[in-house]
């Protein structure tokens with residue numbers, strides 16, 4: 618067994634910023650061909666300027682829609698690794714949510730994973746590939762991030778368990794990685810509040826916020842052949858947050 622992703626083709630959703638971008642960089646370093654997907658042309662152009670590699674393709678699509686997912690699936694000719702990383706949040710109390718908030722969060726975080734993963738089945742079956750999905754500690758315990766986000770992340774973890782069993786006969790593995798607070802554009806707003814930041818750090822045994830590269834390392838491990846007997850698992854990358862009792 619070797620610690621690399623040579624000759625593998627990987628699709629990383631939400632690959633132009635934060636955790637997704639770190640996964641793209643890690644996969645390229647490990648030798649994979651990577652297709653990154655995001656909506657914004659500006660971040661796509663910035664990514665292409667920053668990472669110059671003939672192993673990187675960046676495509677624009679909105680993965681919260683069936684059309685966006687079809688566009689990406691139709692463009693694929695081979696796939697060994699699917700990373701479901703796209704995600705967003707709207708933080709409100711349950712009684713304050715609008716119907717549009719529910720649809721937006723569920724379609725971006727959960728529907729995208731469900732629809733893209735099942736549409737990639739023929740290619741994953743062909744390659745005996747694997748899927749790594751970025752869930753969250755909010756799917757494992759209560760976090761003050763709003764109930765809809767937590768619900769979608771818990772569902773991602775359960776999706777991973779169900780389909781790991783359903784697709785085991787094809788040699789396809791599925792695993793999830795659940796981060797606690799990580800420095801990315803998604804969390805920059807809330808972490809800019811010094812009181813909130815101090816509260817996050819005080820609840821984290823390792824006494825800091827995580828880095829995107831620390832999530833990418835766990836994703837790369839699950840994606841490699843070295844993890845060939847690991848499926849249906851959810852790994853918290855959380856500085857000890859989820860095992861921190863009183």
Ligand SMILES: NC(=O)c1ccc[n+]([C@@H]2O[C@H](COP(=O)([O-])OP(=O)(O)OC[C@H]3O[C@@H](n4cnc5c(N)ncnc54)[C@H](OP(=O)(O)O)[C@@H]3O)[C@@H](O)[C@H]2O)c1
Nearest residue numbers: 631633634635636655656657680703704798799801802803
């Ligand atoms: N950061 C954390 O502390 C943390 C903790 C736990 C879990 N997570 C999870 O980790 C994942 C990545 O988070 P992040 O913090 O790296 O987020 P981020 O900084 O906001 O980056 C999100 C990426 O997804 C793309 N994206 C968003 N919506 C999309 C859509 N509908 N279709 C296609 N691309 C889309 C964005 O590009 P465009 O906007 O240009 O489309 C961007 O490349 C998410 O699932 C998040 O829930 C993050």
